[in-house]
Amino acid sequence: MSIMGIILAVVVVGGTGLFIGIFLGVSDKAFAVETDEREEAILDILPGNNCGGCGYAGCSGLAAAIVAGEAEVGGCPVGGAPVAEKIGAIMGVDASAQERQVAFVKCAGTCEKAKTEYEYHGIKDCVMASQMQDGGAKGCAYGCLGYGSCVTACPFDAIHVVDGIAVVDKEACKACGKCVAACPKHLIELIPYKQQTFVQCNSNEKGKALMSVCEVGCIGCRLCEKNCEAGAITVNNFLAHIDADKCTNCGVCAEKCPRKIIKM
Amino acid sequence: MQELLLIAVGSAFVNNVVLSQFLGICPFLGVSKNVKTAAGMGGAVVFVITIASFVTGLIYKFILGNPNIMGGELEYLNTIVFILVIAALVQFVEMFLKKSMPSLYNALGVYLPLITTNCAVLGVALTNVESGYGLLTGVVNGFATAVGFLVSIVLMAGIREKTEHNDIPESFKGTPIVLVTAGLMAISFFGFSGLI
Numbered sequence: 086m087s088i089m090g091i092i093l094a095v096v097v098v099g100g101t102g103l104f105i106g107i108f109l110g111v112s113d114k115a116f117a118v119e120t121d122e123r124e125e126a127i128l129d130i131l132p133g134n135n136c137g138g139c140g141y142a143g144c145s146g147l148a149a150a151i152v153a154g155e156a157e158v159g160g161c162p163v164g165g166a167p168v169a170e171k172i173g174a175i176m177g178v179d180a181s182a183q184e185r186q187v188a189f190v191k192c193a194g195t196c197e198k199a200k201t202e203y204e205y206h207g208i209k210d211c212v213m214a215s216q217m218q219d220g221g222a223k224g225c226a227y228g229c230l231g232y233g234s235c236v237t238a239c240p241f242d243a244i245h246v247v248d249g250i251a252v253v254d255k256e257a258c259k260a261c262g263k264c265v266a267a268c269p270k271h272l273i274e275l276i277p278y279k280q281q282t283f284v285q286c287n288s289n290e291k292g293k294a295l296m297s298v299c300e301v302g303c304i305g306c307r308l309c310e311k312n313c314e315a316g317a318i319t320v321n322n323f324l325a326h327i328d329a330d331k332c333t334n335c336g337v338c339a340e341k342c343p344r345k346i347i348k349m
Numbered sequence: 350m351q352e353l354l355l356i357a358v359g360s361a362f363v364n365n366v367v368l369s370q371f372l373g374i375c376p377f378l379g380v381s382k383n384v385k386t387a388a389g390m391g392g393a394v395v396f397v398i399t400i401a402s403f404v405t406g407l408i409y410k411f412i413l414g415n416p417n418i419m420g421g422e423l424e425y426l427n428t429i430v431f432i433l434v435i436a437a438l439v440q441f442v443e444m445f446l447k448k449s450m451p452s453l454y455n456a457l458g459v460y461l462p463l464i465t466t467n468c469a470v471l472g473v474a475l476t477n478v479e480s481g482y483g484l485l486t487g488v489v490n491g492f493a494t495a496v497g498f499l500v501s502i503v504l505m506a507g508i509r510e511k512t513e514h515n516d517i518p519e520s521f522k523g524t525p526i527v528l529v530t531a532g533l534m535a536i537s538f539f540g541f542s543g544l545i
Binding site: 089090093094097098101102105108109112113116117118208210 | 433
């Protein structure tokens, strides 16, 4: 190895580095993609969980959609009103106050109160269990199986299985809707945070059939419907449903319910 | 043509980059939790290795291995120059895709910059030189090697998705069972050695 060899090696490696540096610098300018400043500003404000609750692929997707005018400024269900306000300021739109929502599990059939038909020893997964005979081991074909598919789906640790049924932590819930989609029994729905009365049952069984499998479920007796002054309750298919827009949270229905399935 | 086919099958299956040469283990273990991301990573690796084989092949042919410059003695610089070039190449490819093919850029996403540090890319470039492959054979070898990587990482991800639900002893949970799986896969890929 002569001195020339050393110099040549330095030249080759240094030259390669220099060439690459200049080349990358030039191509950075040449291939610069113009991004809307507002998009990045909005992305900074968004929570960044990439939960997909807005219906777009992650927070950057929503940010792009908001800038493009395809999504509302309050499109993020997780951030809620505070985030909508800040995004509204960037976009120059007045964000009307969005009502906060929470997920709610329409089942009260805990291990003690609901009967099981057989023992299920398979994979601890609701979708799997719901494929078994009679839609799962639980006597009630509409009830919560309690294998926690919603718990796995929740990005915010806001839903847990307690006594064999899923229970939502109202404060932690961001209403992203992941659990709603994950539940094979379609038990979970989004209700307004302020709502205080709710029917904790999803069963369309007639009274007698229901009573044979669950101690607490709604039998569709219509007592709540008759007693509701605001006319907010309707009973369809032997199941009471409360219209959140009409409900005044007076609590009469909870008092009258013979099964105590309407909770305050 | 037959020689190219032999090289392709050889580097994709018989000398599988992960399971036989033990290159690119890091993404193989790191990004194989589900089939979709594994396929994304594999796709990005195929893309980058093919281009990198071509570019490093060019550099070797005209600069480092050129007998007119220092009588081809500059070969010892292969490793360092290839590292430089591959890193820059990935950067450039990322910029280029972002501008001209946003859909492909979004599909490859975060995997593209990750590949800068994937030793399989450098490994293929050096293997090409060592085996004395020309430009075309080098590119074919690179592409086939990357396909081998894609196959093994997708297989691995599929197995890992299954083992998620299995009853694994406490001490084997996580990385240990993955390494055991990788070892068993390597043994089964050993069966390909009779192919050529």
